Amino acid sequence: MDTIRLRDKEFSLFITEQEIREAITKMATRIKADIKESNPLFVSVLNGAFMFTAELMRELDGPYELTFARYSSYKGTSTSGEVKEIVPLQTDIRGRMVILLEDIIDTGLTMEFVMKKLLDEGAAEVRVATMLFKPEALKALLKPDYVGFEIPTDFIVGHGLDYDEMGRSYKDIYKLNE
Template sequence: MKNVIRLHDKTFRVMIPAAQIDSAVAAVAERINADYRDKQLPLFIGVLNGSFMFMSDLMKKIEFDCELSFVKLASYCGTCTTGDVRSLIGLNNSIEGRHVIIVEDIVDTGESIEHMVRDLESRKPASISVCTLFFKPASYSKTVPVEYRAMEIGNEFIVGYGLDYDQLGRNLKDVYVVTD
């Protein structure tokens, strides 16, 4: 693990080591296992690109039969959210009557989650829950409940473990915070 890295024009330092992330993923998986083990074939929907590492590690810890799918939304440019959520790849599966768990890498303002939940509700699922690796309570401005929060953080801009800065840093196993 490098303690300091440089991506594009910014310097980052380690904020959360991989072992701490793994413990948080295991804890949130344990809660989901308890809540969904008796539900019929829940559907996990990962939000690309950021959730791919979290989704992969989370699925390895899920102890019941389930299905997976992915959608791709865009709302960031550089280090800031644009406030405009665009669907780049949509969901083709029927979710009517299904229990759906949205898997996000990070929830900050809540724009993406609100957009996605509105879209999914129109498809008549049995339930919709939100699971995120990182939750920024100080930034969150929506009313959609985020039931499964692996970790709460401040308003820092972070990269690693699927999160990026202009497409760099997703492959890092630790999470880094911008220093400049």
């Protein structure tokens, strides 16, 4: 589909499923080379990262431990600026390398909050893998370790990303028509 409609907004095709798969395969290759024989804990940040996480873990194809956490700072199409922990991490991270799996980083404030929290709780190291990164929107002192795509500041949906909880199930990524 070239365009989709969610509630009161129209979106146009931005990144295809095939482009997403290729980026995830490249990212998995880099991660495997970097972590070698270590035993990192992968933490998928819900809800948006569920599709990215499933595809990345399939590409990593190893004995890695995976868990989930949920944080939120969004209402509608913009960030509230306040990070809320909705589903806390349930796994002991002391002394471990943690790789956070995120769908998108824009301001970076949520990831900065989560990284600091995990380091304060005893993680030996925290890395970030994100499918999408908006460097122009960044407000935090943060540089993701692994990035699928650097994109402009457009609002996007699909492939796990939503607009008021709608649109996550699309296999492609769409950007808001202004």
